[in-house]
Amino acid sequence: MKKKSASSTSSHSGQSLLVSPQAKGLANCLFLQSVDPVLVVDTGTGILVEANPAAENFLGYPRTELAGMPLSQLDSLDDLSRILAKCRHGTQESPSDPIEIAVLTASGEQQTALVKAAPFEADGKMLAVLIVRDVTEHKKTESLLARRKTFEELAGKLTSDFLRMRPEDLDKGVTAALAAIGEFSNVSRASVFLIQGNTSLSDNTHEWCAPGIESKQDNMQGIDLSRGAPLLWETLSKGESVHLPDISSLPKGSADKLTLESHNMRSLLMEPIFIQDRFVGFLGFTGESPHRYWTEEDREVLRLFCKSMALVLERKLSEKALVQSREEIWEQQAKLALAMDMSKMALWEGDVFGAEFTFNDQFFSLYGTTVEREGGYTIPAAEYVQEFFHPDDMWMMDREIERIIDTDDVDAPQMVEHRIIRRDGEERHMAVRYKQLRDRLGKTIKTIGVNQDITDRKRTEQKLIEAKLAAETANQAKSEFLANMSHEIRTPLNGIMGMLQLIQLKTPDNTSSEYATTALSSCKRLARLLGDILDLSRIEANRMSLAQEPFALQGVMESVETLFRSSVNQAGLTLRTFVDQDIPALLGDEYRLQQVLNNLVGNAVKFTKTGSITIEAYSLASNNPDVCRVYFRVVDTGMGIADDTLDVLFQPFTQAETSDAQKAGGTGLGLSITKKLLDLMGGTISVTSEVGVGTTFRFSLSFEISQEAADVQPEKYALKETMSLGLNVLVVEDDLVSRLAITVVLKDFDCAVTTVENGEDALKALARDTYDVVVMDRRLPILGGVETTRAIRRGDAGEANKLVPIIALTASAMADEEDSFLEAGADDYMAKPVDFRLLFNALQRFVAES
Numbered sequence: 001m002k003k004k005s006a007s008s009t010s011s012h013s014g015q016s017l018l019v020s021p022q023a024k025g026l027a028n029c030l031f032l033q034s035v036d037p038v039l040v041v042d043t044g045t046g047i048l049v050e051a052n053p054a055a056e057n058f059l060g061y062p063r064t065e066l067a068g069m070p071l072s073q074l075d076s077l078d079d080l081s082r083i084l085a086k087c088r089h090g091t092q093e094s095p096s097d098p099i100e101i102a103v104l105t106a107s108g109e110q111q112t113a114l115v116k117a118a119p120f121e122a123d124g125k126m127l128a129v130l131i132v133r134d135v136t137e138h139k140k141t142e143s144l145l146a147r148r149k150t151f152e153e154l155a156g157k158l159t160s161d162f163l164r165m166r167p168e169d170l171d172k173g174v175t176a177a178l179a180a181i182g183e184f185s186n187v188s189r190a191s192v193f194l195i196q197g198n199t200s201l202s203d204n205t206h207e208w209c210a211p212g213i214e215s216k217q218d219n220m221q222g223i224d225l226s227r228g229a230p231l232l233w234e235t236l237s238k239g240e241s242v243h244l245p246d247i248s249s250l251p252k253g254s255a256d257k258l259t260l261e262s263h264n265m266r267s268l269l270m271e272p273i274f275i276q277d278r279f280v281g282f283l284g285f286t287g288e289s290p291h292r293y294w295t296e297e298d299r300e301v302l303r304l305f306c307k308s309m310a311l312v313l314e315r316k317l318s319e320k321a322l323v324q325s326r327e328e329i330w331e332q333q334a335k336l337a338l339a340m341d342m343s344k345m346a347l348w349e350g351d352v353f354g355a356e357f358t359f360n361d362q363f364f365s366l367y368g369t370t371v372e373r374e375g376g377y378t379i380p381a382a383e384y385v386q387e388f389f390h391p392d393d394m395w396m397m398d399r400e401i402e403r404i405i406d407t408d409d410v411d412a413p414q415m416v417e418h419r420i421i422r423r424d425g426e427e428r429h430m431a432v433r434y435k436q437l438r439d440r441l442g443k444t445i446k447t448i449g450v451n452q453d454i455t456d457r458k459r460t461e462q463k464l465i466e467a468k469l470a471a472e473t474a475n476q477a478k479s480e481f482l483a484n485m486s487h488e489i490r491t492p493l494n495g496i497m498g499m500l501q502l503i504q505l506k507t508p509d510n511t512s513s514e515y516a517t518t519a520l521s522s523c524k525r526l527a528r529l530l531g532d533i534l535d536l537s538r539i540e541a542n543r544m545s546l547a548q549e550p551f552a553l554q555g556v557m558e559s560v561e562t563l564f565r566s567s568v569n570q571a572g573l574t575l576r577t578f579v580d581q582d583i584p585a586l587l588g589d590e591y592r593l594q595q596v597l598n599n600l601v602g603n604a605v606k607f608t609k610t611g612s613i614t615i616e617a618y619s620l621a622s623n624n625p626d627v628c629r630v631y632f633r634v635v636d637t638g639m640g641i642a643d644d645t646l647d648v649l650f651q652p653f654t655q656a657e658t659s660d661a662q663k664a665g666g667t668g669l670g671l672s673i674t675k676k677l678l679d680l681m682g683g684t685i686s687v688t689s690e691v692g693v694g695t696t697f698r699f700s701l702s703f704e705i706s707q708e709a710a711d712v713q714p715e716k717y718a719l720k721e722t723m724s725l726g727l728n729v730l731v732v733e734d735d736l737v738s739r740l741a742i743t744v745v746l747k748d749f750d751c752a753v754t755t756v757e758n759g760e761d762a763l764k765a766l767a768r769d770t771y772d773v774v775v776m777d778r779r780l781p782i783l784g785g786v787e788t789t790r791a792i793r794r795g796d797a798g799e800a801n802k803l804v805p806i807i808a809l810t811a812s813a814m815a816d817e818e819d820s821f822l823e824a825g826a827d828d829y830m831a832k833p834v835d836f837r838l839l840f841n842a843l844q845r846f847v848a849e850s
Contacts, residue, residue, distance in 0.1 A: 037132040039066075042125055043087050046071045049127060058134055060106030074104050080115070080130070087119040087128040098133065111136040138467060145460045147295070154184055157433075170312050171206070178208035181305055185294065187269075187285040188213045191220070192309065194273075194281040200226035200233060202281065216263060228259040232270065237279045241303075242270040243294065269294045271302045275310050283309065344453040349446050350434075356380055366430075366453055368422030390419035390427065417454065429458040497833040498741025546681060550706035551590035553617055553630070554579050560597050560615065567605055574612040575601075582619040586628060586703040592677050593701070597634070599674045600697050604636035611637030611694070620700065631700045640691040649687060724750035725843050727772040731755045732762040732788065733809070734780050738832070742775060745836050749843065759783025759791070766797035771804060773846055775839075778810040778821065785810075786824045793825035805846045809834060 031038055037055035041048055051059075051066040059066065059074065071080050079101035098114035105111055114133040119126060157180070161173060174192060182190035192206040204220035225233040231254070235242050244250070245267050250257035260268065267287035273280055283306050285294065346363035350356065358378045364370055367388060371377060379387075385397055396418045415433045422428060434449030500519050557577045568575045597615065604613045613636045620629040641649065649671055678685050678699055689695040729746050733739040734757045746753045754769070756762050758781045762774070774792070778785040785808060795802045807828045808821040821829055828842050 034131075037134070039130040039132065041071055041084060041128045041130060043084055043119065043128050044126060046081065046084060055132065058105070058111075058132065059103070083115060083117045083130070084128060087117050087126075100135070103132070112139050138464075141460060141464060141467075145457065145464065148457050148460070150184060151300070154180055174206045174309070174312060175208065177305060177308075178206055181302065182208045182210065182285070185285055185302075187287055189216070189286045191217070191284050191286070192273075192281065193220075193223075193284065195279065196222075200224050205281075220263075227255070229256040231256045236270060236272040236282050239272055239274060239279070241272070241299065242268060243299070244268040245294075269299065269302065271299075271306045273306050273309050275314055280310075282306075346451045347448070348451065349448045350381070351446060355382075357384055363451065366428075366451065367420065368424040368426065373423070388420045388422075390421055393418040428453055429455045492735075492737070493833050496737075498738060498745070498836070501836050502741060502744055546589040546592060548587050548704075549590065550585055550587055550708045552585055553583050556590055556594050556597065557615060557617070559594055560601055563598065564601055564605060568613065571605060571608070572610065573605070573608060576612060576614045578614070578616045580617060580619045583617065583630060584628060585706040585708065586630075587706045588701075588703045589681070592681065596674050596677055596699075597632070599671065600634040603671065604634060604638060604695070607695075608636045608638030613637075622702070626705055627702050628705050629700060629702045632698065634697045635694065636696075637694040640693055640695055641687070641689040642691055725840075725847055726750050727843060727847065728752045728770070729754070729843075730762065730765055730771040730774045732757075732759065732774065732780065732785065733777045734758060735777075738777075738834075742834070742839075745839070746775075749840060751843075757781065759785065759788030762788050763791055763797045766792065766801045766804070770800065773843060774804055774806045776806050776808050776826070778808065786820055789821065789824040789826055807839070807842055 031052050034052055034054055037058040038052045039048055039055055040050040048066050048069045048071060051063050053063070055066065056063045061069070071084060075081055079099070080103070083099060083101070098116050101113055101115050103111050103113050112135050114135055116131040117128055118131075119128045121127065161177070178190040178192065188210050190208045191204050193202040194205050195202050201222050201224050203222065204217045207215060207217040207220075209215050225236075231250075232242055244260075247257060247260050247266055247268060250260075265286045269285040270282050271284075272282045283302060285302065344366065346366050347360045348357050348363060350358075356378050357380075360377070361371070364374065385394060389397065396416055400414065400416055414435065415431065417429065417431050420428050420430055431452045431454045432449055433452070434447055436447050437445045439445055496519075557579050561575060561577050564575060601613060601615065613634070616633045616635075618631045620631050622629045675685055678701070681701055683699050683701040685697060685699040687695065687697050727749075729751045731739060731742055731746070731753060733742065733755065739755050739757075743753045743755055754765060754771070756765055760782050762776070763783075765771075766774070776785045776789060780788065783791070789806055789808070791797065792804065792806065793802055805828075806826045807830065808826040809830055809832055810821070827846075830838060830842070
């Protein structure tokens with residue numbers, strides 16, 4: 001059974017997060033310990049007010065120099081100024097959806113960063129907190145890896161395709177290759193132009209156009225570049241490439257500029273095609289947008305394709321390709337070798353039985369050896385595997401043979417990646433693409449393939465993996481830090497609240513009781529702040545789970561009404577609730593639903609001076625007979641919300657800009673957590689409001705219908721001076737103040753109390769005496785609470801005590817603490833600070849059950 005206090009905070013701006021000394025200490029600790037750079041900026045002047053050590057390291061300025069520095073000094077593209085303007089007007093981006101910006105460091109380098117922004121007010125000034133995440137290297141590495149991998153695959157495919165392409169398929173293959181390189185380079189058009197004999201006229205023989213781009217191939221025939229574009233003709237005919245990111249930069253009135261602009265070209269990349277030192281054509285990329293800079297990968301693909309095109313044209317123009325002279329074949333091989341060398345690829349072929357491999361010269365270069373050392377170009381397959389395969393990857397050879405045997409499409413290209421050990425001992429990664437060649441009868445003639453060195457890509461992938469692991473480690477450290485902070489804050493807070501509850505219970509003086517009540521209210525406010533921060537962390541880390549237990553919606557409504565009855569009466573308001581009688585018992589997370597309603601009602605109480613607050617729940621039609629859809633409305637007659645504030649209402653640390661919001665206080669987390677909880681539960685929320693009239697929040701949720709009856713009674717919150725339980729209770733608590741407070745209140749419940757400070761002493765105490773109930777803290781010296789609970793259930797404290805009721809307490813409330821305690825055998829669970837009313841109700845249930 002869950003016993004947690006619901007939190008309720010406003011989303012209206014104008015109140016600093018630092019609402020108490022304890023909260024200031026927590027915020028300062030989180031500020032200094034954050035692994036991410038954090039900057040505090042005056043939104044009015046744009047001057048930096050404060051920065052944490054992580055910001056100092058990231059920006060390269062000392063913190064003393066950052067304080068007082070204009071934000072514009074770090075702002076390379078005016079991004080930070082725009083974020084600051086949005087904060088100033090209360091329209092900043094959601095911290096759950098960071099903005100990517102460019103930042104200038106002290107060295108003048110431009111870094112890429114993700115920035116979250118949140119405004120707050122302190123000492124009459126409107127400030128903004130900027131949380132910065134440096135993603136410069138990650139973005140560069142990620143982009144480089146993606147393009148490198150695509151380039152390697154494209155280069156290998158183009159070369160291997162042209163090698164085995166039949167003469168009659170060459171035209172179709174060239175068009176397909178144009179499409180591949182055009183899509184890779186994200187251009188408007190890719191074209192092949194061939195020169196007419198020994199003239200300067202050229203024809204567009206092959207063209208690919210991006211979607212939405214009109215073909216111009218018919219209008220690009222017989223073009224005389226020497227007259228229409230003399231600068232281009234001169235450059236290309238000398239064997240040099242043409243790179244024009246912006247055609248408008250050409251000399252005004254020049255023939256080249258007029259010709260290119262007449263064809264609606266705005267950017268251009270061209271590479272010449274040569275056969276035996278003769279200029280025979282060119283390949284071009286064109287763009288219809290200016291300022292397009294092609295990367296080295298784009299240009300390398302283009303050069304590689306031109307070399308392959310030269311081979312294709314030679315085959316196409318020669319009708320006697322099979323009887324070419326040895327010199328011509330060597331020339332083709334040299335050109336192919338150059339293209340293969342640029343791509344770090346090596347050709348090979350295997351005999352019909354796969355017993356031998358024949359390699360080209362590039363193989364020996366890639367593998368750190370020579371033809372002479374290996375005794376020729378042909379190497380037995382077994383020797384190749386034994387000499388070059390990495391020992392841990394030898395199993396891949398057997399797997400590939402089995403895959404070839406088992407596959408239905410034996411002609412399909414195959415690919416495998418494995419490691420090799422070069423002759424010089426260096427470990428490298430290879431991508432092997434291969435295919436079986438068959439005759440007309442389907443008989444295998446040989447196997448051909450390409451080995452490509454992909455070591456650089458693998459290393460980049462490893463760096464990304466290591467970066468991911470580092471991020472996960474940092475996230476784990478953050479969770480552990482929050483758990484430890486929760487424990488360290490909640491433990492003394494539990495003692496303070498315990499003593500204040502004792503003062504309320506035992507002090508007949510109304511004034512003293514009132515002081516205690518006021519102090520207790522402040523403690524609860526701090527506890528709610530801590531709970532909100534932990535809830536937000538759990539949700540963002542996807543670590544919050546929802547219970548599926550039977551509950552009655554009427555009971556939830558009555559619990560909300562009971563919780564707010566006192567504050568509503570003090571404000572002179574009316575609280576009304578309505579539950580459709582057609583709503584059956586439901587299956588779901590009763591506590592999280594109540595938390596949503598508590599946040600919305602608490603928000604309404606803060607901003608409603610006169611009138612009423614209404615909570616309604618109606619049953620909606622459902623296509624599934626096992627599911628009940630429920631529509632909720634929370635309506636108030638408060639001050640209302642301005643239209644320009646509605647867009648940011650559900651963002652963390654955000655509140656509406658009004659003076660009344662400042663008086664109401666709050667962290668601005670309540671409505672953000674409400675929306676995230678509803679998202680987690682599969683619901684949606686909307687809001688309509690009119691300033692001076694009121695606000696209405698609406699949301700709907702779907703629940704499975706429970707086949708079991710659910711308790712409709714709300715929690716009992718009454719705590720009186722004399723409440724007799726008559727139980728013999730063992731309290732296991734190492735904190736002196738918490739132990740004293742629980743002991744005193746249990747004695748007021750007419751209980752006999754024995755206290756111990758650790759798990760080992762608890763087992764000894766149970767072995768000596770019989771107890772009705774054990775109240776067990778989680779973090780204990782020597783033997784922790786969860787371990788002690790398991791030991792009791794195993795019978796380590798005696799068979800008679802194996803079933804003794806155990807109430808678990810914890811001050812961490814962060815990492816699935818409840819589940820671990822309940823799985824260990826605890827009967828109930830409470831988070832510190834402990835509400836003695838809830839403790840009494842839990843003990844009373846044990847009395848009733850016994």
